Amino acid sequence: MFYKSKKFENKKLSDLVNIQKGETITSNTKEDGDIPVIAGGKVPAYYNNKSNYKGNVITISASGSSGYVWWHDNPIWASDCNVLTEKSKEANIKYIYHILKFNQENIYKLQKGSVQSHVYASDLAEIIIPTPPIEIQQKIVNEINERKQKALRLQKEAKEILENAKSQVERIIF
Template identity: 35%
Template sequence: MTEWKECKISDIGTVVGGATPSTKNKKNYENGDIPWITPKDLSTFYGRYIKCGERNITKEGFDSCSTRLLPKNSVLFSSRAPIGYVAIAENEMCTNQGFKSVIPNKNIDSLFLYYLLKFNKDKIESMGSGTTFKEISGNTMKNIKVCIPSDIKGQKKIAEILGNIDDKIEKNREINNNLEQQTQAIFDSMFPNITNGENTIGDTITPKRGKGLLSKNAVFGNVPVVAGGLEPSTYHNTANTKAPVLAISASGANAGFVSLWNIPIWSSDSSFIDSSMTDDVYFWYVLLKKRQREIYDSQTGSAQPHIYPQHIAAMPISDLNFDDVRNYTSIVTPIFEMIGHNKDENARLATTRDTLLPKLMSGELDVSNI
């Protein structure tokens, strides 16, 4: 029987904050080689081990502020905007002030600590304070009470069970990234000059826009509401698109992000192209995925810049040979079907992991004999 003990986070590791070098001094960032992580970096990060963020800082930038160098296997935990992003440092790195990271003691397994913080996310978040947005202070983080196996062997067994599931999820993502690269390579070979021409996307297809937020009376179900173009914001029992569908985020930090869904979605404020509009969704997905920056740059408005379907429709393309488009669709459809299969498997694996997490972290499932 695995023995458990109650302790504070400060008993199992050193809680470390971060800081931001002045952005007015270019020398703090230009040609920097010290990985520097912000919560935004984790907003689109779906793995466990992170190497670097969007920007590095220089030695001068590091010395100019109070950020600290975290050793490999430190566990990053975002402490504001939002609270609860978790990742493990794959190498030495530092963070901005939006983290209360934990450097595990020698008798604490870092992967177990990762899952421990994920399990306690809601508890930690509930202890945040602040009016504009909630934040966890260093002192609060240190005094969070948790229960852990007394023996590191028990920690490692729990981490291994959960880690094996995440290993498979991450392997499927890696496979899917490779498969998408194949579809892009085929696209580049068949349509090398497609962005050059006097025609526009709107001459061939008219992207639509979601009808805004759902009614307050909508019933929750299993259809994702895609507002940001990334992960679904919630689920309802209605849809305004037919799978497959590509959704293009309309505003915010991820504006212009192009995502592909193999299930019906409610596109909310996003622009979209779905299979009710064309049999060649995969063709349009790859074309627009390659032009995300161009879409982002087409935003209009001052208070809240926005992307509308007409911006996408106005993008230039060459005169299309529709036999080539149909041929491309026939070639890549099996590839995208494999991608969809892997996504479905990952959804099932994630459900299994999330079901096991509280049972393992509470000791309800004993791992001593595994």
């Protein structure tokens, strides 16, 4: 189900990161601001004027889009979600995020409940994570970042090519 390494030690997620439940906040109790409130969806539920996490954290939706894995560079208010924070010096939190994101479909399979599905911290805690040395984890993170940047450049280039083609066709036709 989840990736297991034959080359490196495999550890439970709970051995590598802290897994905490977000704090309840509602549209009635929030105070308007620019801090995203992360709940059970794939976009912020609303915005608050305070954060309960400073950033560099992973959230995994507990309900709604339960199991959705999301990285946050900036401060957030974590509400209806599981929050993963750095715990061990042997685990790069961004590496953990990428491994979890690669396993997104498997994490969705952890959903329980028929009317309103949930993903529980106790189930997340048991996920097995391949744990190479921290230097290799950082190399993996760097490689993924480089490839994402290249993909963004190529998307931008493709969009420009299509816009130019459209302009040329319009000049020919009109």
